[in-house]
Amino acid sequence: MxxxxxxxxxxxxxxxxxxxxxxxxxxxxxxxxxxxxxxxxxxxxxxxxxxxxxxxxxxxxxxxxxxxxxxxxxxxxxxxALIFVLAWVNYLKPSQFLLIILSLILSAFDYRQHSFPFVIWFIFALSFILIFPLSPLFYFWLILAVLAEKFNLRVGSGDFLWFFTASFSLTFLNEMLLLQIACSLGIIYYLITKKRVEIAFIPFLTIAYLMLLFGHQILSP
Structure with missing residues (x-):
């Protein structure tokens, strides 16, 4: 019940x-x-x-x-609803629960707008910062996000901001593996659809994260 x-x-x-x-x-x-x-x-x-x-x-x-x-x-x-249930039965850690909820929202924005409101990310990021400890890895992703905003790195700043929040539940090794999986999924999607338009990448990052999480490949940072 x-x-x-x-x-x-x-x-x-x-x-x-x-x-x-x-x-x-x-x-x-x-x-x-x-x-x-x-x-x-x-x-x-x-x-x-x-x-x-x-x-x-x-x-x-x-x-x-x-x-x-x-x-x-x-x-x-x-x-x-499913994410809340998994968190309730302690299958998901608090950091994983927050990241999946954030990823769900940002994926919907990215799918529709190919961007997302900074304020949404900031609210979750602030929650992560207040609850969980920081590490030097977080600043690495923030620097890349700033550079992507200033220069054309072929990667949106929002993708780097997502990695910032992901750092609270992933090691750097996990993040590199996740990035490889997400890129592979994006390439497969591109080859199947043959759409020569900008691809919303956060949904692929989210899928890759879930694949690692439910495949029990994620290590504690």
Missing amino acids: DILFIFLIGSIFGSFFGLIVDRIPLRKSIIFGRSHCDSCQQLLAYRDLIPIFSQISSGSHCRYCKSKIPYLYVFLEFSS
């Missing part, structure tokens, strides 16, 4: 993450304003706001105008 309750709480957070991904790029409040359909602007009823269930029961379409609802929302809700 406790696990079901934690799953529901996690799905509610996931729904809120979806709201953040929607509203922050549009400079809308994430606190005020009722949820509505982006296509017909119809305000959503309470039965339309039940995490996971509402989107599945509606066939991933708006009940009012029948427009398609992106699967990103139900993905965020279910993934967040």
Whole structure:
């Protein structure tokens, strides 16, 4: 019963993450304003706001105008719920839990915008800094992030900022292995899709991190 309750709480957070991904790029409040359909602007009823269930029961379409609802929302809700459960049963350490939640949010932003709001990363980074000890490795990634912001390094500064937060739960060796896996996944994606556009890289970093984590290849920093 406790696990079901934690799953529901996690799905509610996931729904809120979806709201953040929607509203922050549009400079809308994430606190005020009722949820509505982006296509017909119809305000959503309470039965339309039940995490996971509402989107599945509606066939991933708006009940009012029948427009398609992106699967990103139900993905965020279910993934967040699962992460909360894994943390509750002590499968995930606090640093791993925070990093996966952050990665989930940043991946959604990167997938849609090919960037993410600095304030989102900063809030999580500050939490890491206040809770966990620092090491010289963190400054290495911060320096690279600053350089990527000033010069064209062919890698976004956001990717280096992600590695900064990852350093709280990964050794440098793990990070290099993770980078190799993420690059390999990105190359495979590029070869399959043949899209000659900028690739959102944080989703691949996140997948690589999960592969190492659930493959029990991650060592304590």
